[in-house]
Amino acid sequence: MDIIPFKTVVKSNRFECQARRLREEQEGKDKMNRRLWEIIDELSENEFRTSGHLGGKLGVSEKTVRTRINELNGEIMQHGAEVVSKPRYGYYLVVTARDEWEEFLKTQNTREDGIPADSEERIDYLLALFLNREDYQKLEDLSEFLFVSPKTLSNEMKKVEYILSRFSLRLERRPHYGMRIEGTEFNKRRCILQHFFLSLKPFWEPKGVQEKLSLKIADRLKTLSAEYDVKFSETAFQNTVLYIYVSISRMKRGMYIKSEGNGVPEDRVEMKLAEKLYEELKSEIQPEVTQAEICYTGIYIAGNRFLGDEMDACGNFVMSEKTDELVMRILDSIYETYHVELRNNLNLRMMLNQHMIPLGIRMKYGIPIEDWQMYQIRDKYVFAYTMAQQAASIISEEYGKEMSDNETACTDLYIR
Numbered sequence: 001m002d003i004i005p006f007k008t009v010v011k012s013n014r015f016e017c018q019a020r021r022l023r024e025e026q027e028g029k030d031k032m033n034r035r036l037w038e039i040i041d042e043l044s045e046n047e048f049r050t051s052g053h054l055g056g057k058l059g060v061s062e063k064t065v066r067t068r069i070n071e072l073n074g075e076i077m078q079h080g081a082e083v084v085s086k087p088r089y090g091y092y093l094v095v096t097a098r099d100e101w102e103e104f105l106k107t108q109n110t111r112e113d114g115i116p117a118d119s120e121e122r123i124d125y126l127l128a129l130f131l132n133r134e135d136y137q138k139l140e141d142l143s144e145f146l147f148v149s150p151k152t153l154s155n156e157m158k159k160v161e162y163i164l165s166r167f168s169l170r171l172e173r174r175p176h177y178g179m180r181i182e183g184t185e186f187n188k189r190r191c192i193l194q195h196f197f198l199s200l201k202p203f204w205e206p207k208g209v210q211e212k213l214s215l216k217i218a219d220r221l222k223t224l225s226a227e228y229d230v231k232f233s234e235t236a237f238q239n240t241v242l243y244i245y246v247s248i249s250r251m252k253r254g255m256y257i258k259s260e261g262n263g264v265p266e267d268r269v270e271m272k273l274a275e276k277l278y279e280e281l282k283s284e285i286q287p288e289v290t291q292a293e294i295c296y297t298g299i300y301i302a303g304n305r306f307l308g309d310e311m312d313a314c315g316n317f318v319m320s321e322k323t324d325e326l327v328m329r330i331l332d333s334i335y336e337t338y339h340v341e342l343r344n345n346l347n348l349r350m351m352l353n354q355h356m357i358p359l360g361i362r363m364k365y366g367i368p369i370e371d372w373q374m375y376q377i378r379d380k381y382v383f384a385y386t387m388a389q390q391a392a393s394i395i396s397e398e399y400g401k402e403m404s405d406n407e408t409a410c411t412d413l414y415i416r
Helices: 013-027 037-042 051-058 062-079 098-110 119-132 139-146 149-167 185-197 207-227 234-252 269-280 291-304 322-340 346-365 372-381 383-398 405-415
Strands: 079-084 090-095 170-174 178-182
Touching: 037 051, 037 062, 051 062, 051 090, 051 269, 062 079, 062 098, 062 119, 062 139, 119 139, 119 149, 119 178, 139 149, 139 178, 149 170, 149 185, 185 234, 207 234, 207 269, 234 291, 269 291, 291 346, 322 346, 322 383, 346 383, 346 405, 372 383, 383 405
Parallel strands: none
Antiparallel strands: 079 090, 170 178
């Protein structure tokens, strides 16, 4: 993914002069001259640069310089460099892995940047910022950095909070410190995966780095899924690769899942696959992968795999009593509501039992499902979709959370 391609446009009249100046600068400079990467041009590996010096060169306040350096470090520390500060001296650049850093700089030559062009881009920028950072961010600093009024930014932060709430995340506000995201690492990854990667929106990852690692993950996952007889649809396979990529990227930043999945058996084939996968990718991850990371990757695989061919030793699909009870409650409800008798259809009952296993994992852990063209299904198969909605109400009651429209559309395919 390219870094967020923000163009220099500001719609607030209050900052019209700054916007015009920024546009003129952007038109006269190449793509490497970006708001964050301007700082690197001014930094030295041999001597300190004060925030006052950097602010004077960049035309911003010392406070904005500090904000940008913190943000810059969040990106470059995993690529062999870091901006280090020393009280009363200033800042200097430390390169810890020369080859990696130079390779990373090469990837920047094809990346566009600036600052957010409109409200939608600012919301995506703010989401990416808060998801990538664990320290507090002050509204006034962000307002100055983005060249918008605090009132405008406050309204956009409400939309950011709404998006976060969909993934059981919230903004913690602390007087005199600012704001930061509060919630589990797994839910942060869900937000990154669904809002950015699955929606094809850019995130803070260099394109060359992502493509190289994603191809390696896909190659190993393809080989191991065949070895462990775990099947995916094409889209589910791609989503799983992206989840593993996001997980590795977060681990590189020191952002680990803290707790293991509740009651997930370690001997499940998905857990074994995940453990083997990370073992073969260990050169990409420092330090070692934790058991919790293996567990949640196994959970994600279990929620996305295809179970259509799972049989016992005699070639028969084995239905668990608990899952079958849920299926029968669904079929009873459909009969009582619509007088459609499906309870005697053993083939449907078996298929729904198979469907409920990964669906249950997705419901429990909030794993997004691929796009099932919900609107087309709803409009074309009205009655079947209505019965699927009835099934969704039973499933939502069972798991204590609302079932998504995409999950409902997927269930429609079995009931139709």
